[in-house]
């Protein structure tokens with residue numbers, strides 16, 4: 001009776017290990033997807049910050065160009081008025097005004113050159129980051145689908161084991177099931193160990209003689225004294241072939 005329960009438990013563990021394998025592989029891929037998308041999102045944010053800074057600077061450039069343009073037009077208007085002036089005092093005043101406009105324009109022009117130099121530098125970095133981002137996206141677009149398909153395929157495989165797991169689990173008593181599930185989580189997927197000699201096949205420690213006798217009888221649930229896993233006796237397979 002108990003022997004049957006333990007054998008069923010070993011079957012359940014086989015199913016659960018299969019599920020665990022698929023889940024671990026799935027988790028690995030999901031993490032990879034998150035890592036790659038995180039990397040792209042970070043770079044995209046960096047590109048956006050650079051582009052915003054460039055646009056702000058470009059606004060400054062446009063403002064300065066407008067200032068120069070407006071001042072030049074004003075200077076031209078004043079020059080045109082010079083023809084109509086007969087009074088030398090007025091002429092000198094107008095010349096001074098034109099000179100002042102030229103002077104302030106030359107300051108703005110210098111500022112403009114500085115802004116344009118900055119813009120060129122920013123543009124270069126922006127272009128470089130944009131190319132990097134495009135490269136990352138292209139590379140990722142080629143891989144994402146296959147990774148997502150793999151995650152879905154693993155989900156299918158996990159789903160396929162569900163009926164078999166339920167059928168197997170329904171044959172086990174609740175106490176044993178509870179103990180098994182706790183051990184399965186805590187002991188990395190090996191909760192029940194089939195032994196055919198007095199050595200635990202999970203931790204490789206010797207099983208004391210009295211306990212080994214109990215294990216052979218399969219009358220109660222015996223735990224390995226060193227790793228606390230459930231031990232059950234699995235007689236060695238009969239020798240096959242013509243070995244002497």
Ligand SMILES: [Zn+2]
Nearest residue numbers: 200203224227
């Ligand atoms: Zn052990």
